[in-house]
Amino acid sequence: xxxxxxxxxxxQIWEPATKFRIWYEIEAHACDAMAxxxxxxxxxxxxxxxxxxxxxxxxxxxxxxxxxxHDVIAFLTHLAEHVxxxxxxxxxxxxxxxxxxxxCLNVQLxxxxxxxxxxxxxLLAALKKRAMEHKMTVRVGRSHGIHAEPTTMGLTFARFYAxxxxxxxxxxxxxxxxxxxxxxxxxxxxxxxxxxxxxxVCEKLGLHPEPISTQVIPRDRHAxxxxxxxxxxxxxxxxxxxxxxxxxxxxxxxxxxxxxGQKGSSAMPHKKNPVLTENLTGLAxxxxxxxxxxxENVALWHERDISHSSVERGIGPDATVTLDFALNRLTGxxxxxxxxxxxxxxxxxxxxxxxxxxxxxxxxxxAGVSREDAYSMVQRNAxxxxxxxxxxxxxxxxxxxxxxxxxxxxxxxxxDMDYHTKHVDTIFKRVFG
Numbered sequence: 001x002x003x004x005x006x007x008x009x010x011x012q013i014w015e016p017a018t019k020f021r022i023w024y025e026i027e028a029h030a031c032d033a034m035a036x037x038x039x040x041x042x043x044x045x046x047x048x049x050x051x052x053x054x055x056x057x058x059x060x061x062x063x064x065x066x067x068x069x070h071d072v073i074a075f076l077t078h079l080a081e082h083v084x085x086x087x088x089x090x091x092x093x094x095x096x097x098x099x100x101x102x103x104c105l106n107v108q109l110x111x112x113x114x115x116x117x118x119x120x121x122x123l124l125a126a127l128k129k130r131a132m133e134h135k136m137t138v139r140v141g142r143s144h145g146i147h148a149e150p151t152t153m154g155l156t157f158a159r160f161y162a163x164x165x166x167x168x169x170x171x172x173x174x175x176x177x178x179x180x181x182x183x184x185x186x187x188x189x190x191x192x193x194x195x196x197x198x199x200x201v202c203e204k205l206g207l208h209p210e211p212i213s214t215q216v217i218p219r220d221r222h223a224x225x226x227x228x229x230x231x232x233x234x235x236x237x238x239x240x241x242x243x244x245x246x247x248x249x250x251x252x253x254x255x256x257x258x259x260x261g262q263k264g265s266s267a268m269p270h271k272k273n274p275v276l277t278e279n280l281t282g283l284a285x286x287x288x289x290x291x292x293x294x295x296e297n298v299a300l301w302h303e304r305d306i307s308h309s310s311v312e313r314g315i316g317p318d319a320t321v322t323l324d325f326a327l328n329r330l331t332g333x334x335x336x337x338x339x340x341x342x343x344x345x346x347x348x349x350x351x352x353x354x355x356x357x358x359x360x361x362x363x364x365x366x367a368g369v370s371r372e373d374a375y376s377m378v379q380r381n382a383x384x385x386x387x388x389x390x391x392x393x394x395x396x397x398x399x400x401x402x403x404x405x406x407x408x409x410x411x412x413x414x415x416d417m418d419y420h421t422k423h424v425d426t427i428f429k430r431v432f433g
Contacts (some may be wrong), residue, residue, distance in 0.1 A: 005283060010324040014317035020056040022104040023075055023180045026201055027091050027150075028052075028182055034193075034201035040090035040384060044096060047087035056084050070132050072097040080277035093192030096186045098304060102217040103181035107205055112320035114177035116232075120168040124161060126334040128432065131157035135428065139344035140355060141254055145245075149355050150154060151347065152419040153254075154341060158431045160239050167232045174228040177221050182213035183204060187303040215304035219297045222312070226294035229319050233287035236326050240277035240284070243333065247274040253344045259338035277331050283326040290315035353392030354385045360396060367405045376399055 028048045035045035058076060065074035068155035073090075092100075100226060104352040135154035140147050161248040183198035184190050190198075195209070202209045210217050246254035258264075264271030295316055297308035316415050348355060358380050381402070396402045397413050403411065 005325045006321045007324055010115050010321050011110060011317075013040045013115075014321065015109050016058045016061075017056065017107070019104060020058065020075055021062065022053060022070070022107050022205075023100050024056070024079065025205065026100050026103055026183075027076075027079070027095075029204045030095065030193075030197050031091060031093075033197040033416060034090070034093060036200075037196060038338055039195055040093060044087055044090045047194065048079075048091060049315050050087075051079060051082045057103065060264065070097075078194055094185050094191075094197075095183060095336065096215055097218045099183045099185065102213075103183065103205065103207070104109055105316065106178050106180060106207060106217065106221075107180045108316065109320070110175055110221075112324075112401055113171060113178070113225075115324055116229075116320065116327065117168060117171050119331070120164060120170065120171060120232075120326055123327055123331045123334070124164055126331050127157050127161040127164060130337065130339075131155075131428070131432075134339060134341075135424060137339065137341050137344065137346070138421065140348045141322070147348075147351065147355055149358060150417060152346070152421060152424060153341075155424065155427060156242065157334075158428060160235075160242075161430050163238065164234050167228075167235055168169045170228045170231060174225045177226045177283070179207050180217060180221065181207040182209040182217050184210070184213050187215050188213040197418075209394065214300075214302075216299055216300065216308075218372050219294075219300065219308055222308075223298050226257075226291050226315065226319060230288045230291040231325050233284040233323060233326065236323075237281050237284035239330060239334070240280040244281070245272045247272075247277075251343075251347065253347065254332055254339055255338045255340075257338060268308070270301075273313045276329060277296040279335075280326055282332055283322050283329075285320050287323050287326070290319040351385045351392070353415055354382060355390065357382050359403075361421065363410065363414055364402070364405055365409075377405075 004335045028045075031040060031045040031048045034040045035042045052375075056075075061071075061074050061078045063073050064077050069076050071239065076088075076092055079091065083091075086401070097368075102293075131154045133154070134157065135152060138150055139156070141149050141151035141155050181198065181202040182188070184195070185193045198209050198370040201207075230319050243254060245251060247256065255272065256274050258272050263269075264275075279398060293311045295422045297311055300308060346361060359380045364377060365371050369377070377399065379408050380394060381399055384390055384395050393411065393415050406414075
């Protein structure tokens with residue numbers, strides 16, 4: 001996580017001051033619940049709330065931790081400095097460090113998920129807008145990077161919309177998966193703390209009680225969360241790669257917006273490079289990089305070890321901050337993207353009429369020609385187009401076998417471009433409703 005690829009709202013979630021504020025709320029709400037149960041005096045629970053408006057001193061907590069070598073104890077010591085040692089003596093009663101750490105982490109991941117869902121909503125709106133705008137803008141579809149058959153630019157945007165819509169549903173599910181808390185004490189048995197305390201704390205923090213924890217919240221939940229982030233990152237790269245290919249000089253069917261004063265190269269003043277989508281390809285790699293460590297965190301020793309802890313301190317902020325930045329960058333790229341319909345038609349006609357080969361093949365079989373013979377008849381004419389850039393339709397009209405099977409009108413009819421766009425409305429209705 002570096003400032004270059006970070007946005008303030010997401011970064012703020014992972015700042016030490018935010019973390020300590022959440023820790024405080026967990027401890028204060030737990031004290032309230034214990035006071036309600038008669039486990040600790042009400043005046044002690046109320047005293048903890050004296051720190052409600054305190055801005056915890058991160059440097060002071062770090063100073064204490066340098067001695068204690070324990071971050072939660074350092075925080076509790078600092079809290080007592082504000083509340084008073086006698087008043088704070090019941091803070092953390094019956095709890096273990098992971099009750100605070102794990103519940104806090106999940107609060108942070110839920111908040112991050114809310115931002116990412118909003119990011120996806122913005123991206124979906126941009127994709128839908130461009131899909132509608134270019135619903136019938138014809139371009140050549142490619143398989144293996146080679147001209148295949150006509151499609152539309154609108155369909156390209158629509159399929160990215162459908163993919164990101166699935167990602168939004170995945171993100172909502174991942175948010176629900178991670179929205180649990182645990183205040184269950186050492187090894188998760190509630191031996192020294194009532195389950196009602198956990199229920200109260202979770203309710204106050206917008207979480208669900210973890211059904212069964214050990215000394216930690218099960219890490220399969222976190223693995224699922226980061227796996228979803230990885231899938232979303234891959235989808236970002238999927239869109240970015242398409243735009244990068246479209247911006248190639250030999251293609252130039254679409255391009256990133258090039259702003260006034262922007263420079264493409266320190267050496268070549270003519271350059272207009274797809275730098276934003278190239279950047280997105282790289283950022284997607286960084287997000288996916290966090291998935292395997294999250295998977296490996298699932299297996300812990302017995303009721304708890306801390307092998308997961310150092311990993312999560314890194315991947316939590318890194319994955320969410322980077323993905324937030326990437327989604328917003330992609331939204332801007334899509335929203336401002338330049339589209340070149342004339343170039344699309346020029347590319348389609350680079351090998352004149354060749355994209356209609358399947359239609360001719362099917363017409364021949366329907367006219368009674370065997371598929372093997374029909375394929376041979378079409379291919380021998382198609383290869384001339386590849387080799388000599390002649391017009392495919394003219395070659396077919398000069399082929400006596402093809403004319404005998406289809407007739408001149410039958411051949412000409414197979415070159416109607418509207419044939420390939422006749423179901424676009426149906427597809428759009430499936431995608432957008």
